[in-house]
Structure formats: structure tokens, C-alpha cells
Amino acid sequence: MKRTTIKGFIYVLLIAVLGNIVACSGKNDAAIPGGGAGTDTIPDPREEDVFTPQTPGVTVQKMDYTQGNINEYLLYIPDSYNEKKTYKWPIVIFLHGVGEIGNNINEIRNVGLPKVVKGKQFVMIAPQCTASWWNTDVLQQLYKEVLKKYHVDSSRVYLTGLSMGGYGTWNWAQTSPDKFAAIVPICGVGTPSQACVLKKMPTWAFHNANDPTVAVSGSRDMVNALKVCGNDLVKYTESPTGGHDAWTNAYADPALYTWLLQQKK
Secondary structure, three states: OOHHHHHHHHHHHHHHHHHHHHHHHHHHHHHOOOOOOOOOOOOOHHHHOOOOOOOOEEEEEEOOOOOOOEEEEEEEEOOOOOOOOOOOEEEEEEEOOHHHOOOOHHHHOOOOHHHHOOOOOOEEEEEEEOOOOOOHHHHHHHHHHHHHHOOEEEEEEEEEEEOHHHHHHHHHHHHOHHHOOEEEEEOOOOOHHHHHHHOOOOEEEEEEOOOOOOOOHHHHHHHHHHHHOOOOOEEEEEEOOOOOOOHHHHHHOHHHHHHHOOOOO
16 A cells, blocks of 8 residues: 555544544533533522512511411511612421410511511511421421521521410420521420530520420429530520510510620621
8 A cells, every 4th residue: 555545544533533432522521510612501609699678677578388387477678678689588386285275377477586687787587486396397397498588697597486375495406406506495495305405505584484485494403404415505594473475675675685696706
């Protein structure tokens, strides 16, 4: 074979090989998630923090998750929420007591935190339990929904509740301690044997010594268990009188909110 013919053959072969390499490279890029030369696969950071205006004050909102015992919740939005479009607000989740179980969301407007929330500098979520007892799995769904919907700071999520809601506060916090920056259980009961999951949790508990409905030992035992676990961030306020209602004085105390809003995960 002549030298010119050999050179031509090698040249054609080389072009074919290079063509296959380019073609395979293109297929591999398409097969790899995020591959390819297009820029539309790169996340736009602006899409990760979208501000949606909200109606200031207290409004009733429906829960997206419809398979549990929470249908609606009260939403409180501070007056300056829509002005501070880049600010991530702290958020307080309030759990009511057994007397407010039902399907009339207005029952919880004048109880506990919702009664005094006007003017407070945080977003409040106050769900209504429609039946039975607080269900932690349903509350987890609520948590995901509200953190996605509202312009809030996930490192400053606070949990509080009274009576049945005090039980719910201890229980939910012990189930998911990583979700909250601080908790405020009022006249509730937790599980002292599992208190050490909250050994780093800022906690302020309230109870009245003469509570005829929920024994004061419910709070005392949890507070003592936390201290044994080494929690030096626990506070406890116990009044000698007042019966079951330990929440009116607790939620009326400005010191509670000063302390609460200082806590951060």
C-alpha cells in the first residue's frame, strides 16, 4: 500500500474515533443528574428564599395536610412583617388545652398565647386539635408546612403549650429536640426517664403548686430530671396558688418573651 493511502486511512480512522468520543461524552453528560452544558440545571439562589406577603394580625389558615386531627390554625403576623422582606422572623408554636378541642377555631383566640399575642415580634402558629390528643406525627407535618410557607428563621422556632398543650410540648420536644430553639411547657407532664434528650434545650416550665387538674409533680419531675442530665439552661416558675391556670401569669410576663427570643439553635 502506498504511503499516501496509509496516511489517508489513519486520518479517517482518527476522525471517527474522535467523533465517537464526543458523542459518548454528550450521552454521559445527559445521563448524570445536573450534567450537560446548560445553565438551567444550576439552582437559582433567589428561588430558595421567596418572600410572600401576609395579612398582618391574627387570621385563620387551613392546613394542607388533611389526614390528621388538625384542620386549621391561627396565624399571627406582626405589623412590620411585609416591610422586612429580608428578615427571617422567629416563630412560636402554641398548643392549647383539652377545653379547646373541636372544630371551632375561634375557641382558641382568647386562650393562652393567642389572647396576648398582638404586638409581639414573632410569628405565631396556634393549631386546633379536632379530636383526642396532640398527635406528634401530625404536628411534624404542620412544622414542615409553616416553615415552608412563612418567612421565618428555622434556628429560632419555639414551642409552648398549656395543660394538654403542656403535655404536647414536652412530648414533641422529646420526640424531635432538634426542631426547637427553646420550649415553654405550662402545667404539663413529660417523660423523666427520657429527659436527657433535652439536656441542651433551653426550657422554662411553669406550674402552680395547688393545681387540682395536673399534679405539680409533672413539672417538678421533668425539671429535676433535666438538671440531673446536666441541663443548666432550665428555668422553673412555681406559684403556691392559682389552681390549674398557670398560663395567664406566664404569658403576661414580658420577661418570658425577652428570654425566649434570645434563644437560638
